[in-house]
Amino acid sequence: MNSFFITTPIYYVNAKPHLGHAYTTVVADAMARYHKLIGEDTMFLTGTDEHGDKIVQAAEKQGQTPKEFVDDISGRFRALWPKLDVANDRFVRTTDPEHISAVQTFLQKVYDAGDIYFGEFGGHYCYGCERFYTEKELENGLCPQHLTKPEFISEKNYFFRMSKYLPWLKEHIEANPSFIRPERYRSEVLAMLESGALEDLCISRPKSRLTWGIELPFDKDYVCYVWFDALLNYISALNWPEGEDFKKFWPGEHLVAKDILKPHAVFWPTMLKSAGLPLYEHLNVHGYWLVRDTKMSKSLGNVVEPSDMAQRFGPDAFRYFLLREMHFGSDASFSEDALVGRINADLANDLGNLFSRVLSMTAKYFGSHVPMPKALQEDDKAIADLCANSMRNFVQLFGNVQFAQGLESLWELVRALNKYVDTQAPWTLYKQGNMERLATVMYVMLAAMRKTALCLWPVMPVASGKMLAQLGQPVQEGQPPVANVEDEIAHFEGLEPGIQVAEGSNLFPRIEVKKEGAD
Ligand code: ME8
Numbered sequence: 001m002n003s004f005f006i007t008t009p010i011y012y013v014n015a016k017p018h019l020g021h022a023y024t025t026v027v028a029d030a031m032a033r034y035h036k037l038i039g040e041d042t043m044f045l046t047g048t049d050e051h052g053d054k055i056v057q058a059a060e061k062q063g064q065t066p067k068e069f070v071d072d073i074s075g076r077f078r079a080l081w082p083k084l085d086v087a088n089d090r091f092v093r094t095t096d097p098e099h100i101s102a103v104q105t106f107l108q109k110v111y112d113a114g115d116i117y118f119g120e121f122g123g124h125y126c127y128g129c130e131r132f133y134t135e136k137e138l139e140n141g142l143c144p145q146h147l148t149k150p151e152f153i154s155e156k157n158y159f160f161r162m163s164k165y166l167p168w169l170k171e172h173i174e175a176n177p178s179f180i181r182p183e184r185y186r187s188e189v190l191a192m193l194e195s196g197a198l199e200d201l202c203i204s205r206p207k208s209r210l211t212w213g214i215e216l217p218f219d220k221d222y223v224c225y226v227w228f229d230a231l232l233n234y235i236s237a238l239n240w241p242e243g244e245d246f247k248k249f250w251p252g253e254h255l256v257a258k259d260i261l262k263p264h265a266v267f268w269p270t271m272l273k274s275a276g277l278p279l280y281e282h283l284n285v286h287g288y289w290l291v292r293d294t295k296m297s298k299s300l301g302n303v304v305e306p307s308d309m310a311q312r313f314g315p316d317a318f319r320y321f322l323l324r325e326m327h328f329g330s331d332a333s334f335s336e337d338a339l340v341g342r343i344n345a346d347l348a349n350d351l352g353n354l355f356s357r358v359l360s361m362t363a364k365y366f367g368s369h370v371p372m373p374k375a376l377q378e379d380d381k382a383i384a385d386l387c388a389n390s391m392r393n394f395v396q397l398f399g400n401v402q403f404a405q406g407l408e409s410l411w412e413l414v415r416a417l418n419k420y421v422d423t424q425a426p427w428t429l430y431k432q433g434n435m436e437r438l439a440t441v442m443y444v445m446l447a448a449m450r451k452t453a454l455c456l457w458p459v460m461p462v463a464s465g466k467m468l469a470q471l472g473q474p475v476q477e478g479q480p481p482v483a484n485v486e487d488e489i490a491h492f493e494g495l496e497p498g499i500q501v502a503e504g505s506n507l508f509p510r511i512e513v514k515k516e517g518a519d
Contacts, residue, residue, distance in 0.1 A: 003042070004035035005252025009260060010047040010092060010233050013073035014058040017080050018296055019289050019334060020257065022306035023326070026319050027286070027403065028255050029086040033458035034398050037480040043249045045237050046081070047092030048074040051213045052226040053127050066212050070095060083307050085315045085461050087478060092237035094214075094229055102236035103229050104217040106275055107203075111218050115161045115274045121202055122154035130226055132202065158204040158222060165270040166193055172269070178282055180265055181401065182329035185258065185285040189265040201267060203228045231268045235277070253282040261285055284401050287331035304334055316460035317343045317508065323403040323459055340511050347508035350414045351452075354421070355505040358445045359470060361426050363503040370446055370472070371439035372497040379424065380444045384492040386416055387448045391489045394455050403459075410455055417448055446471060447495040454482050463507060470502035471495065 008028045011021050025046055032044035050070040059069035070093075078091055092099060110116055123132030126143040133143060133150055143150050170193045173179055173186060180186040192198065204222040205213060213223030234254065238246040256264050269279050288295055291302040309318045321342050326332035362368055376384060390413040397406035420441075429438040453467035457480060465475045475481060482488055 002040045003249050004032070004040045005043045005045070005238075005249035006031050006035075007044075007234050007252060007254050008046040009256050010049040010094065010230055011077055012052075012054065013048050013050050013070050013077070014054045016073065017077050017306060019291075019304035019306055019309075020296065021077070022080070022084060022309075023289055023322050024255055024257065024286070025081060025086050025088075026084055026322050027328075029081075029084075029088070030319070030323060030403065030458040031253075031255070031398075031401075032087075032089075033461065033480070037454075037457055037482070038395065038399075038485050039483075041248075043090070043238075043245065043252070044088045045090045045092060045234070046077075046086075046088045047090075047233055047237065048077055048094070049226070049230045049233075050074065050093055050095045051223075051229055052130050053210055053212075054130060056210070056212045057127070067095070080307055083310050083315065084319065087461075090237050092233045094233060096236075098239065099233060099236040100214050102240055103214050103224060103232050105241060106232055106235075106271075107224065107228075108217045109276075110160065110271070110274050113274060113276075115164070116158050116203070116218075117161065118156060119159055120154070121157050121159075122152065124150035125153045126150040153209075155206055155209075157202050157206070158216065158219070160201040160203045160228070160271070160274070162201045162267065162270045163199055165273050166198055166266075168273065169193065169266065169269055172279070173265075179279075180283045180285065182285070184329060185261055185265070185283075188261065192262065192266065198266060201225075201228070227263050227267060228271070231263060231271065234268075234280075240277075251278045251280050253284060254280055255284045255286070257286050257288060259288075284328070286326065286328050289326070289334050290331055291334050293333065309339070313339060313343060313511070316463040317347055320347060320407075320460055324407045325404070327404045328401045337513075340513055343508065344510050346411060348510040350411060350418065352506070352508035354414060354418055354445075355449065355467060355470065355507055357421060358442070358449060359502055359505045362442055362446065362501055365426065365430055365435075365438060366442065368501050368503050370495055370497050370499050370501060371442050373440040373443035374436050376440065376444070379420065380440060383416065383420055383444050383448055386413055387451050387492060388489050391451055391455055391485075395485060395489070398458070407459065410452060413448065414452060417445055417452075421445065443495070443497065446501065447492060450495050451488060451492075454485070454488060457481050466507060467505075470505050472499040472501045 006028050008024045028044060032042045035042045055070060056066055059066045062069055074093055081088060123134065124138060125132050126146060128146040128148065129143060142148060170190065173190060180189055203225045204216055205225060207221050207223060210223060214229050216222045216224060235246060235250060238249055240246040254264055264283050272279050291304060294300060296303050321339050324342060325338060390409050393409035394406045397409060424441045426438055426441055429441065450471050450473065453464050453471065457464040464481065468475050468481050488494055
């Protein structure tokens with residue numbers, strides 16, 4: 001059995017989870033479910049990043065110790081995911097003893113290989129970014145991200161010989177077009193590598209300045225730089241170096257937004273190379289969710305709370321929106337109007353209506369039993385062909401992180417089915433007493449609806465389960481609904497005649513929008 005390992009970034013615990021975190025985690029969940037659906041053994045990891053200056057400052061503000069503070073916020077992330085029907089297999093925290101020990105083992109390995117050295121370093125340090133800036137990178141003497149004046153710090157530190165591996169990294173990226181995807185981010189990284197601006201990486205902080213971190217195994221006066229520590233979660237959570245899970249699931253795939261492209265595309269592969277470990281297979285990079293055309297921020301008051309969205313609109317509809325609205329790689333705008341618009345058009349009108357119409361007709365004409373079809377006619381074959389094509393495209397596009405396009409392809413089928421109902425007019429066939437033709441038409445619709453519901457499991461797990469249950473299919477919570485997707489694509493039939501289906505369906509009620517000024 002093939003294995004599949006997917007990760008999200010481990011989120012900083014200096015703020016509560018918001019829409020951006022929810023998006024990445026929902027996408028990772030959909031990817032994990034998709035790989036389960038195509039028959040792979042999957043491992044899905046998320047977690048929290050808990051060391052660094054920012055945490056110490058945030059904890060102080062709250063009058064808490066760093067540990068009390070990180071326990072609280074990490075718990076909020078962990079509690080959010082089930083509300084979005086996210087089923088991660090593992091949740092890693094950088095304060096876990098297993099993680100700390102793996103980081104120290106890794107540091108020692110790279111140190112022993114001669115890739116870590118001690119040196120003097122002076123630079124402009126921004127506490128907000130937790131990094132040094134060179135004179136050139138500052139804008140009018142200020143940090144370009146925070147627009148605050150960084151502090152000039154000169155100190156002795158440990159450095160990772162990253163520059164040694166940069167020519168090799170460039171070659172690897174050039175030779176493997178899908179190593180970083182989509183393409184625009186691959187080009188960005190190649191440009192970064194060509195610019196010559198990348199140097200060795202400072203990987204320590206003196207304890208005189210910061211103690212909230214992992215101690216270097218070869219110098220007790222220093223702790224590890226947060227990024228070097230954080231990136232290692234991807235293997236510490238698999239119990240590297242000895243763990244069975246590491247052997248089984250590494251190398252895997254990462255999912256991140258463009259803000260953390262550099263650490264994932266440059267630091268991480270060179271770290272792995274230095275330690276003699278295989279590189280990840282793909283770095284999947286997405287854009288930002290914007291709210292009113294700007295990035296979400298507390299000070300602008302435009303932070304979208306994912307638990308609020310899931311509670312008001314349902315986790316299935318919220319997940320569908322996230323995957324359908326954002327073209328993976330590009331930025332997308334979030335608004336409640338857009339969310340309601342998608343729910344009403346795609347879910348209530350197209351999909352929900354299809355189920356409710358077809359199931360109530362099956363109740364009326366066949367006592368809610370799947371009828372036995374006769375030979376398919378041209379129109380029926382067209383639906384069967386479209387069904388196979390839509391499914392094939394969906395599976396391929398989803399595997400290629402093109403979620404919006406995959407769903408669009410499935411919706412071509414959903415819309416064609418609604419048209420087919422109108423053109424075949426089962427009510428007329430019934431009136432004419434043409435029960436044979438009626439049985440075939442109803443069967444074609446029910447069989448195609450079943451296929452649609454199967455494909456939707458990664459995106460809307462609960463709704464997919466409900467649809468399948470309405471079609472008389474066995475559903476096991478947390479388990480993919482079908483054994484072999486390839487078979488399902490190859491054979492249109494698959495729905496057994498004679499089984500009982502639900503009498504009706506109300507999957508996605510329309511959301512009425514109150515017009516401003518109305519009562
Ligand atoms: O960077 N749109 O953590 P973080 C889309 N701890 N996604 C967004 C987003 C937005 N507006 N805002 C945040 C860190 N995200 C480090 C990671 S990994 C070894 C260490 C998502 O809490 C997106 O996935 O700042 C982004 O990459 C991540 O949150 C940043 O999370």
